[in-house]
Amino acid sequence: MIWRLIALIVGACAILAGAVLVAHASPIESLQTLIHGSLGTPSAIAGTLKETTPLLICGLAVFIALRAGLFNIGVEGQLLAGACCCAIVATRFHGILGMVLGVLVGMLAGALWALPAGLIKAYRNGHEVITTIMLNNVAALFAAALVSGPIKDPKQADTATPYVDASSRLPWIYSNPPVQINFALVIGILLAVGMAIWLKKTVAGYELQAVGANRIAARFAGISPQKVTVVAMSISGALGGLAGAIQVLAYEGRFYDGFSPGYGFDALGVALLAGNSAYAVLPSSFLFGVLSKGGTALQIDGIPKGITTVVLGMLILIAAAIRYRKVSKDA
Amino acid sequence: MSFAVRLLGITKRFGTVTALDRVDLEVEQGAIHALVGENGAGKTTLMRVLYGAIAADEGSMEVEGNTVRFGTSREAIEAGVGMVSQHYGIIPELTCLQNLILGAEGGLVLKNKVAEERAQSLAARMGFTFDWHAEASTLSPAGAQKLEILKLLWRNARIMILDEPTAMLSPADAAALFESLHRLANEGATIILVTHRLPEVLDHCSRVTVLRGGRRIDEKLVVDTNGNELATLIVGEAIVEPDRSQPFEPGTTLLQITGLVVKGDHGEQALKEVNLTLRSGEVLGIAGVDGSGQRELFEAIAGLVQTQHGSMQMLGSDCLSWDAAERIRNGLRLIPEDRHAQGVVEDWSLDENAALGLQRLAPFANKGRVDGKARFEMAEQIADRFKTKRGGLKLPMSSLSGGNQQRFVAARALCLNAKLILAFQPARGLDIKGTQQVYDGIREACRNGSAALVVSFDLDELLEQCDRVVAMNNGKLLEPRAQDSLDRDAIGRLMVGAQ
Numbered sequence: 001m002i003w004r005l006i007a008l009i010v011g012a013c014a015i016l017a018g019a020v021l022v023a024h025a026s027p028i029e030s031l032q033t034l035i036h037g038s039l040g041t042p043s044a045i046a047g048t049l050k051e052t053t054p055l056l057i058c059g060l061a062v063f064i065a066l067r068a069g070l071f072n073i074g075v076e077g078q079l080l081a082g083a084c085c086c087a088i089v090a091t092r093f094h095g096i097l098g099m100v101l102g103v104l105v106g107m108l109a110g111a112l113w114a115l116p117a118g119l120i121k122a123y124r125n126g127h128e129v130i131t132t133i134m135l136n137n138v139a140a141l142f143a144a145a146l147v148s149g150p151i152k153d154p155k156q157a158d159t160a161t162p163y164v165d166a167s168s169r170l171p172w173i174y175s176n177p178p179v180q181i182n183f184a185l186v187i188g189i190l191l192a193v194g195m196a197i198w199l200k201k202t203v204a205g206y207e208l209q210a211v212g213a214n215r216i217a218a219r220f221a222g223i224s225p226q227k228v229t230v231v232a233m234s235i236s237g238a239l240g241g242l243a244g245a246i247q248v249l250a251y252e253g254r255f256y257d258g259f260s261p262g263y264g265f266d267a268l269g270v271a272l273l274a275g276n277s278a279y280a281v282l283p284s285s286f287l288f289g290v291l292s293k294g295g296t297a298l299q300i301d302g303i304p305k306g307i308t309t310v311v312l313g314m315l316i317l318i319a320a321a322i323r324y325r326k327v328s329k330d331a
Numbered sequence: 332m333s334f335a336v337r338l339l340g341i342t343k344r345f346g347t348v349t350a351l352d353r354v355d356l357e358v359e360q361g362a363i364h365a366l367v368g369e370n371g372a373g374k375t376t377l378m379r380v381l382y383g384a385i386a387a388d389e390g391s392m393e394v395e396g397n398t399v400r401f402g403t404s405r406e407a408i409e410a411g412v413g414m415v416s417q418h419y420g421i422i423p424e425l426t427c428l429q430n431l432i433l434g435a436e437g438g439l440v441l442k443n444k445v446a447e448e449r450a451q452s453l454a455a456r457m458g459f460t461f462d463w464h465a466e467a468s469t470l471s472p473a474g475a476q477k478l479e480i481l482k483l484l485w486r487n488a489r490i491m492i493l494d495e496p497t498a499m500l501s502p503a504d505a506a507a508l509f510e511s512l513h514r515l516a517n518e519g520a521t522i523i524l525v526t527h528r529l530p531e532v533l534d535h536c537s538r539v540t541v542l543r544g545g546r547r548i549d550e551k552l553v554v555d556t557n558g559n560e561l562a563t564l565i566v567g568e569a570i571v572e573p574d575r576s577q578p579f580e581p582g583t584t585l586l587q588i589t590g591l592v593v594k595g596d597h598g599e600q601a602l603k604e605v606n607l608t609l610r611s612g613e614v615l616g617i618a619g620v621d622g623s624g625q626r627e628l629f630e631a632i633a634g635l636v637q638t639q640h641g642s643m644q645m646l647g648s649d650c651l652s653w654d655a656a657e658r659i660r661n662g663l664r665l666i667p668e669d670r671h672a673q674g675v676v677e678d679w680s681l682d683e684n685a686a687l688g689l690q691r692l693a694p695f696a697n698k699g700r701v702d703g704k705a706r707f708e709m710a711e712q713i714a715d716r717f718k719t720k721r722g723g724l725k726l727p728m729s730s731l732s733g734g735n736q737q738r739f740v741a742a743r744a745l746c747l748n749a750k751l752i753l754a755f756q757p758a759r760g761l762d763i764k765g766t767q768q769v770y771d772g773i774r775e776a777c778r779n780g781s782a783a784l785v786v787s788f789d790l791d792e793l794l795e796q797c798d799r800v801v802a803m804n805n806g807k808l809l810e811p812r813a814q815d816s817l818d819r820d821a822i823g824r825l826m827v828g829a830q
Contacts, residue, residue, distance in 0.1 A: 200701070201700055201701050201703075202699055202700055202701060203690050203691055203696045203699050203700070203701060204699065205701075206683075206686065206690050206701055207690060210676060210687060210690075213676040213678055213679060214672070214675075214676045214677070216672050216673050217672065217673050217674060217675060217676055217687065219635060219655070219673075220633070220635070220655075220665055220667050220673045220674065220688065221659075221687045221688035221689075221690065222634075222654070222655040222656035222657075222658070222659045222688060222691070223656070224654070224655075224656075
């Protein structure tokens, strides 16, 4: 029943066009602005890729948790924990040491921030959605407190840490300002490929997905759902922390109050849109990157940036409709 | 002679598969009519057509002389046709009374007092007693079955379809159920009994219709037929009796359980000082009414629950400190009770499911890595072993019928150095041939040095297939005297707790 799908897409486009018209703009022009602003020039593409990087790594964090049957809403908090701790450590060292320590400490912080949610889920059956949301708030407020006091750079007015030494920053793989592409993107792509292979080719990946697909059958297969839950949540948190650390070391150079515009939340959409393939997180995060960068261009044109969020919502709905249509046909 | 139900030339196709091919079924008013056949013969499909769950492609239906066409099962129940399925539709959190009236409350406002009076009179008519205000979770399987029958009476059903009603019942409960069914039939109700159990057909039904491969093969008066003839009609060839002439000598002790105590979900003692010895070569049956502690025993041996007291030796080593994975590594294999929830991942392909439970063992794994090629080959072997009907190994498990999933799960447990086989209703949902294949597979493994412990609620199946049978009652494991180890009466008494 392909016509239903077509109707769905046409309907979604009509709603979008209507929303743009309400904002007193032309739908066609808006689309042009959006695409030109995100893909039209080399520097626009570089900006889109910069937006894509944290979405990609956070998307993978949500994705791996989903494979284990966990809905990690806490990637935002884990990203903040990772970024904050990375900045604290990396500013105290120079050169490659600062970079490596920053990444490791960021991952560790993210993992530790997710760990309570994993433990509570595994051993007390407390729902991870609730616990991770609460941990998000704790992370945001705690990081804000730290950065306005103990770890604040006394030499500047901003509530921010000092800058990480240039020698500890992640290198550019292409730099011709304003067009710059950071090594961080390569890390993200390698992570996606590595995760896809790990899930498919290792017994540990098989067991993680078994728990996600059928917890009870996994238990009968000699797998401990508790252990897998804790491990998966920690890996997810470590990736969230890594995304934060990379954001510090690649782009921002420091940690400050209001550090993330909500990458951890957008990552939920990235992972849902990707479905059940880690490779699909690549195009999915790129699409989110395009809309995020293009949204900024729209804003300059006087169209509310929120319209891109509406687009994303529609995309996720359509993806879900396609997926569940398949499931109900199987049943 | 008046017919309560006349189905003529019913044809139903699913895609390219013809599930029912011009099937006729005529059921006399006031009769208990048996419908028998193998898995996939079309019994359930035919009944689903009759009670309106699916629509036939061709053919006509008459109920009590009126031509009918049911679009929904609500229309069927209005015409007086109701069905009790294998999986009871009872909600454990509601009271018995609430369950009884659910969906047929007869108005927007509940009249509990009136409802209870009517419920009471229906129950009295059938000779049942119920505590109407108790939660349905407190019902025994037999009680749940009775409540299901009352639900049909509540809805004024005059034609009742019962699908494998005795699958979960003890012999005594099954006998009581048939007594009530006869009472209903005498009052003019018509009963269609879908069953795998030929003794029930011969003892309680007046006519029997045999389906095979979606066609009506024959219809007989029960007085004109016998078990052998029916079995041959069902399978389409003569049945080979299991060969039990081979003498066997039990070998070394593979499983020794002493004084095992396990707590149940509500803190009660679910296993009370259970002692059990299982030797190599042996197929040991555990009989008992559902909920007598079989599940806890199974999970304790599998390493899935904490034990309170007692000891357990598996293959000569103390195994209580081993987790489930360690037990599997040592050769324990499971055929779990509920294949759907415990045995497979339905969204995964057959190929992926082939490794489930064996995923850490060679050849499925090699130093922590999945060996995809070996897994695919094993999947093929597993699916071929008991002739799992399938579209392809890369298709999801959910594309298989329940019986074929069971074949797959049973074959998987036997495919790789099984030393100790733990099987909970290994033939659940299988037909005569499939049942025999699975038990033959278990027996073959045992004759090669393994041992098997088989839990079933079907005592006759255990007596036929096992070397000896013990019974569980209320958490205790009771062994008959050595000379009674396959004696139906002695074990039946143990099942209800009498010595």
